[in-house]
Amino acid sequence: MSDVLLDVVDAEFRYARGMAPAASGINLQVRPGDAVGIVGESGSGKTTIGRGLVGSLLPSAGSVLVQGRRWKSVSRRDPVRRTVQMVFQDPYASLNPMLSALATVAEVFRVWDKVSADVATSRAEQVLAEVGLSGEVIRRRPALLSGGQRQRVGIARALACSPQVLVADEPTSALDVSVQANVLNLLLDLKASRGLALVLISHDLSVVDYLTDRALVMLNGEVVEQGETQTLLKNPGHEYTKTLIGSIPGTSLTTAS
Amino acid sequence: MNTELLRINGLGVEIAGLPVLSEVSLSLPTNGVLGLVGETGSGKSLTCRALMGLLPRINGKVVAGSITFDGVSLTDLDEPGWARVRGREIGFVPQASLNALDPVMTVGAQLREAVSHLDPDVDAKARSLELLDLVRLPQVREVLRRYPHELSGGMRQRVMIALALAGRPRLLLADEPTTALDVTVQKAILEVFADLRTSTGMGLLLVTHDLGVVADVADTVAVMYGGTVVEFGRAADVMSTPSHPYTAALLGARPATRGRNERLTTIPGVPAVPGQWPAGCRFSPRCAFARDECHHVQPTMLQAADGRSRACHGWPDPSEEAPAHV
Numbered sequence: 287m288s289d290v291l292l293d294v295v296d297a298e299f300r301y302a303r304g305m306a307p308a309a310s311g312i313n314l315q316v317r318p319g320d321a322v323g324i325v326g327e328s329g330s331g332k333t334t335i336g337r338g339l340v341g342s343l344l345p346s347a348g349s350v351l352v353q354g355r356r357w358k359s360v361s362r363r364d365p366v367r368r369t370v371q372m373v374f375q376d377p378y379a380s381l382n383p384m385l386s387a388l389a390t391v392a393e394v395f396r397v398w399d400k401v402s403a404d405v406a407t408s409r410a411e412q413v414l415a416e417v418g419l420s421g422e423v424i425r426r427r428p429a430l431l432s433g434g435q436r437q438r439v440g441i442a443r444a445l446a447c448s449p450q451v452l453v454a455d456e457p458t459s460a461l462d463v464s465v466q467a468n469v470l471n472l473l474l475d476l477k478a479s480r481g482l483a484l485v486l487i488s489h490d491l492s493v494v495d496y497l498t499d500r501a502l503v504m505l506n507g508e509v510v511e512q513g514e515t516q517t518l519l520k521n522p523g524h525e526y527t528k529t530l531i532g533s534i535p536g537t538s539l540t541t542a543s
Numbered sequence: 544m545n546t547e548l549l550r551i552n553g554l555g556v557e558i559a560g561l562p563v564l565s566e567v568s569l570s571l572p573t574n575g576v577l578g579l580v581g582e583t584g585s586g587k588s589l590t591c592r593a594l595m596g597l598l599p600r601i602n603g604k605v606v607a608g609s610i611t612f613d614g615v616s617l618t619d620l621d622e623p624g625w626a627r628v629r630g631r632e633i634g635f636v637p638q639a640s641l642n643a644l645d646p647v648m649t650v651g652a653q654l655r656e657a658v659s660h661l662d663p664d665v666d667a668k669a670r671s672l673e674l675l676d677l678v679r680l681p682q683v684r685e686v687l688r689r690y691p692h693e694l695s696g697g698m699r700q701r702v703m704i705a706l707a708l709a710g711r712p713r714l715l716l717a718d719e720p721t722t723a724l725d726v727t728v729q730k731a732i733l734e735v736f737a738d739l740r741t742s743t744g745m746g747l748l749l750v751t752h753d754l755g756v757v758a759d760v761a762d763t764v765a766v767m768y769g770g771t772v773v774e775f776g777r778a779a780d781v782m783s784t785p786s787h788p789y790t791a792a793l794l795g796a797r798p799a800t801r802g803r804n805e806r807l808t809t810i811p812g813v814p815a816v817p818g819q820w821p822a823g824c825r826f827s828p829r830c831a832f833a834r835d836e837c838h839h840v841q842p843t844m845l846q847a848a849d850g851r852s853r854a855c856h857g858w859p860d861p862s863e864e865a866p867a868h869v
Binding site for chain 1: 582583696725726727728729730733752753754755756757758759792793796797798799801803804806807808809810813814
């Protein structure tokens with residue numbers, strides 16, 4: 287039990303009372319070093335689960351435990367919040383346009399570690415270097431960064447909390463394929479170097495196949511299939527999973543290489 | 544019959560005096576499907592704009608080369624001339640077309656407007672229904688009464704394609720038509736394009752950054768980098784044995800090409816930016832195979848014996864080189 291970082295038991299999520307649940311019947315455990323994929327189409331409830339995992343949406347039934355505690359009992363400044371951090375799909379929309387990359391990350395250290403501005407800045411420089419950003423670039427505002435650089439800032443901001451789980455919601459969907467490769471490599475490196483657990487929300491099965499060990503397939507707010515990623519993709523049990531796999535463009539390409 | 548529908552030769556474009564496209568060459572046979580691939584900023588959408596005569600609106604102009612459509616030059620057309628081509632000869636499905644529909648007009652009203660403008664001799668209502676049938680929308684009469692916000696993303700994209708077909712174009716340009724859509728919807732839209740090709744005999748120029756989509760639907764592919772075409776050839780050949788280092792790098796960066804937890808091949812550096820193109824080959828600063836001449840001399844498109852062409856100094860056997868006829 288003690289090594290379970292996130293424990294989701296029969297959780298159901300609604301955005302308003304009386305509204306149909308956006309996701310229900312969710313069961314998931316995340317332990318250190320795990321890599322879990324959540325796949326499905328728009329509106330299937332992927333992001334809702336992500337919000338439930340980081341505690342920004344409380345379950346309307348069932349429970350989500352973070353290090354054994356319900357999110358509801360975790361106050362805004364409780365250090366347990368640091369356990370799970372989120373990386374967003376659109377780094378441009380999720381970064382403060384008025385803050386430089388360095389200031390964005392330094393703010394986390396000032397707020398959480400209550401250190402002086404100088405210490406916060408030097409720690410921020412370290413984290414940014416860890417995601418491959420250094421030099422003059424880190425003093426730029428988001429508008430002057432490339433898409434890949436912005437996503438690195440988003441990842442650095444999450445890492446600044448020293449999380450044990452990274453919930454990445456479509457982290458590469460807005461990026462070109464060569465830039466995506468860089469970000470995926472970075473996530474792979476962080477998984478190894480920090481022993482991070484990763485929850486990857488993505489509609490791209492090739493990315494999920496590449497990065498994760500287990501996966502949930504979502505349809506209309508429900509899990510239709512859950513299991514080892516490779517088994518799931520090779521021998522899909524549910525019709526919907528088969529449809530998803532059959533819709534991936536360029537399968538001829540994949541087998542050729 | 545494999546007659547040529549479109550040929551772009553050595554096209555150069557400037558926006559406000561800044562060169563943004565140069566030496567763009569490609570061709571498309573009647574009823575063919577050409578995939579135009581490349582990353583953000585490589586010049587794909589600008590090539591579309593040039594083909595629609597929409598450059599003046601962004602202060603751009605053609606400064607070199609030619610665009611020939613069905614044997615007729617489009618390069619020197621004036622605005623009335625373009626008005627006869629746009630929508631009627633060449634249809635256009637713009638990028639972010641989900642936002643391109645008028646939110647306060649029903650689908651039917653928008654279709655009737657397009658039909659009565661582009662095809663005034665037919666019954667607009669009947670033709671609207673026919674167009675929605677062409678893009679395989681179910682319950683077409685119902686859809687006509689709907690406003691855009693009442694439709695799903697995939698349905699709206701079908702409506703956009705129907706609008707582009709109103710003038711019975713012989714060439715359809717589709718700029719990232721499936722990028723914002725779910726994979727299952729994307730597959731359905733790509734099937735619509737394949738059907739249209741058969742039922743209308745039109746040619747399709749499909750702009751995409753997704754190499755998988757190109758592999759599935761295109762006969763030929765043009766790969767763009769830094770405002771120019773770097774490789775052109777049969778899609779199956781280019782995808783299976785890329786002959787330009789950039790194409791090879793793009794293909795290698797796909798997660799599907801690697802085993803789990805194995806690092807992906809990346810392209811070092813950042814993409815070439817218009818106005819800051821490097822001397823010589825634009826890909827040379829990022830190319831693993833760059834030699835001295837690559838940094839000084841811009842390579843021209845040369846055609847090999849198998850009909851493929853590429854712009855690269857590293858051709859295996861120089862004796863095979865012959866001037867390109869793309």
